[in-house]
Amino acid sequence: MFYSRTVYFQETDAAGVVYFANVMAMCHEAYEASLIHAGIDLKTFFTNPDFAIPIVRAEVDYRRPIFCGDRLQIHLFPRKISQDTFEIDYQIGFAEKPETRVAIGLTKHISIHPSSRRRQPFPEEINRWLAEERAEDLLKNLDAVAIWNNGKAYFFRGDEYLSYDVNIARIDRGYPQKINLGKWKKFPPKFGAGITAAVVLKNGKALFFKGNQYIRYDLESDRVDPGYPQTLDSGNWPGWPPHFYGGIDTAFRWNNKIYIFKGDEYIRYDLAKELTDLGYPQKINSETWPGLSPKFASGIEVAFPWRDGRVYFFKGDEYICYNMNRNCTESEQPQTVSSWSGW
Incomplete structure (x- = not known):
């Protein structure tokens, strides 16, 4: 899916461009919007006593400066790595020209039990979300x-x-x-x-x-x-x-x-x-x-x-x-x- 949003003044630094850490925050915002789109209740999801999905890796490549008022489209491409691991590629572009990449991000997520901190298979809602996101990717090259x-x-x-x-x-x-x-x-x-x-x-x-x-x-x-x-x-x-x-x-x-x-x-x-x-x-x-x-x-x-x-x-x-x-x-x-x- 893709997520659209406008850049706000509070997200920029003294040079007038988006502060680098805020780009990753936008990616996570898009991730949460994707979960909502799949019918997942965020409050229940992030406070569930039976599972947690922490991020174990995060990176962003910055290609162009982003300014206050810019309208962005963030495209998510989740892919399942194993029964307890998935990654999300983020392609960030201008809404008017989405093919122009201003940044590329990646997050790696694992499934663990909140108490033992040991890995465990994904809950059903995550497997369903991954399947739906893969389905949207299938719509390319039909x-x-x-x-x-x-x-x-x-x-x-x-x-x-x-x-x-x-x-x-x-x-x-x-x-x-x-x-x-x-x-x-x-x-x-x-x-x-x-x-x-x-x-x-x-x-x-x-x-x-x-x-x-x-x-x-x-x-x-x-x-x-x-x-x-x-x-x-x-x-x-x-x-x-x-x-x-x-x-x-x-x-x-x-x-x-x-x-x-x-x-x-x-x-x-x-x-x-x-x-x-x-x-x-x-x-x-x-x-x-x-x-x-x-x-x-x-x-x-x-x-x-x-x-x-x-x-x-x-x-x-x-x-x-x-x-x-x-x-x-x-x-x-x-x-x-x-x-x-x-x-």
Whole structure:
């Protein structure tokens, strides 16, 4: 997650910049905010007679001066080292330009019993918090996203997926899960990892793509339709350019069209006519997608529709928001994935 805050005058020194120790205090503030976000009561957590989570190592690298009034974003990246140890990396940047790092911090934490001071495994709330934070990290470098008809969005990366509640804007507890063990356990084994695209249709079906194959999933029965997987060149996608049959990068549905991307090209498929529209493929650029950053002119990894006529294009740890109704991007410059308001 990321934590936003403004720098106050009392945190600066005689030179007018933030006193060095206060940067670590901000990191700990972000850590506490992360615990609250996970539903942990701070008073109970820090006074619990059965466990304590002290910091045994802390460090900060200072890259730029920070002044009173600066608006900061602190990104937390916890990682579990063992059953009784975790570390948190802190990436601190300006809210207006979060990719610009002003400081980098690290804290190492262990779990002990308050009386004996001996190490012991983490309590369940810490394990749950670590799992949720790892889940948020999984949202970077996504493979595919499926926006379901039940208020859920499913995010896929590698052999794992997340269930996300769109209405309350929060990852469901207990995630990530393995694709072949969770909701999608009936997928063919090959589709248990590396799904490249997911498209939910209006007819109660969803399509999942991987390599030169795809499957059709029935939403009501919650299973893959018989006869799948099928190859992309099986005749079900007439009008595709031959090189698209070898595999696609991503795809999304908008109204009755599917937009399909590969490399620096895309095609538009008409679901009603069951035929690729004439004049495609076209190049992915600022002419076909007005305002699109040159960074996204090739190799778009994930594209999915969200709310209010917006489609999100993800590439690495950045995204572009495209307004389909206005036919232009919301911002010419890509934003970092962790700053997306949908999380």
